[in-house]
Amino acid sequence: MKKVKYRHSTSRLLLLSVAFFISFSVLGIAQDEASQDAAAGSQEQTEESSEDSSAMSDLGDPANGKSLFNSLCAACHKPYSAGIGPALHGVTEKRDMDWLYRWIKNSQELIASGDDEAVAVYEEYNKTAMPAFPQLSDADIDDILAYVEQPKPEPKVAQTGGGSTGGESSGGGVSVNVILGILLFVLVMLLAVLFLVNKTLRNFAQASGVVVTEKPKGKPIWKSFVENQFLVLVSAVFGLLVVGWFAYGFFMQIGVDQGYQPIQPIHYSHRIHAGDNQIDCKYCHSSARTSKHSGIPSLNVCMNCHVTISEVSPETATEEYSKEFYDGEIAKLYDAVGWDPAEQDYTGEQKPVKWVRIHNLPDFAYFNHSQHVTVGGIQCQKCHGPIEEMEVVYQDAPLTMGWCINCHRETNVRMEGNEYYEKIHEELSKKYGVEELTVAQMGGLECAKCHY
């Protein structure tokens, strides 16, 4: 009866260790969630408190002021830091209310009238003219000033939570390898422990006089296998097929870069820009409409928005990438383009960003973006995959010749509204006896179309 116990000991130990592992990992996940909840809770609290304080202002309605400020003033002004115009917090203490009304409604008139204060401000901010706002009433201006004069909200607690995750993620790609290595090491250790446990148990059994009976050794399985010639033949054929399969698979993936995901000099997230913010692909890759190349946007396109967006919002940060991490990446952009966020001006020192090109065709293949994007009307995602979900871009399609040709065989040419195809379509349709022409029928498989 005791033998049974010994025989199952290894499998039981394995099961136990697996359970042990799972229980620990579950604990870890639960802890993460708990800390997240706590952070979210504290964030809500701070928001509430800021709303409380805003209600106390006596100038006007800060909520209305906020919407007015956001649509009219925020392009140049920030409440607590200087932008194109000065920081506005505390302006009601510095200036007379009547002066403020006049200035906001038409600052140029005030300057022209020779008001000393107005001229001084105009000179101080590089003679940048502030547009007139004749549509604002005194009450509206009161509301805006009420919003501006709110005490600065304290930095949200959620950011500190983001900081701690940032520490973990700072390793980036390396940490995954480290974790894998540790796991491997743990598993090897576990095996060794199992082996030792088994050994000591046997020793223990020997010492206590219990005899662990060994199975009587029958014919080894490999010997009986060799003696069965049919089995040998079948397995040999099977083995050859398997080898052939893997050899073919190996040769067919040479030179295919599907899944290629290099590390870029700046961590640019397509997920945030094209996914969350729904910026059209052609906004940045504008030359895809008109050129053979769908170019990488030059840095002035980045600065179209990032002149005002110098840091990401706390909600954008994820488990893996913290707010501090993203802010650092925007700082890298400023460094490359030579923008000084404190002075709000270009320094003139530029360093081009050395992006790593992912989608590469050999030089002997000709591909033209504009005739696929503008004329063919093909969605970007068809060839580049779900780019709006990619935190880091990888090559989604294999970009092999077979892949190109498959699509040319299946895709119909967009004939409607294109004068160029009017005659051709009629004649070719008659020739092939079809309504719609595929690219292949238009000659899209001829060598010289892509290979000169």
Added chain:
Amino acid sequence: MKNLFYKAIVLFLVGGVVVSCADSDKPNYQYMPDMYEPIGYETYGEYDIFVNGQEAKLPVEGTIPRGWMPYDYENSPEGMANAKANLTNPLPYTEDNLNEGKALYTIYCAVCHGDNGDGKGILTEREKILGVPSYDDIGRAITEGSVYHVIYYGLNSMGSYAVQTSEEERWKITHYVMNLKNELEGGEEIPFEEVKDASIAEANPVEVERAQQNAEESQGEGAALTVDEENNN
């Protein structure tokens, strides 16, 4: 037991080999890449002989390529006021132009200015970029000229869109923006103009003149060729 031990080791080795081969950081190896690498300079390429290593070099200042005219108004408050008062849209107001303007507007402008031009694009809704005014803002009172001027140079927080759009495309966007402004103000629908060929060459006398010259030149070449051919025959 020993059997299990050896099996596990083999499994780990196989797993290790598989993991170490699947490396997505580097491009795959190639077999005899004869004409894979370009000999000529690649667009956006990096080469030591150029300034800053960039293949893309700036043209000499003051040069004018064919089919492009410099923009006369300067980037200053005076230039802005001048453009606002004097600059008009050379493109006829046709349905095609308006539709193309709408498509371009949706790509480049609607993220901030909103599909209706009321300053409520997705970026302002999400409070990423603030201070985007509506097109019917009285204080700004935009005109065709000022819209084009601002697209060309940018204004304060807005950057220049001269890189992403061509001259003709900017004028199409201007048409659509003025149309949106009209809608926001509740004005009557502007009737389309009847024009056969709605291209910039039709409306721009300088362009037309130039095109005629080109046509004459090419005709001259054609004539020369026919003479040559006759000689050959």
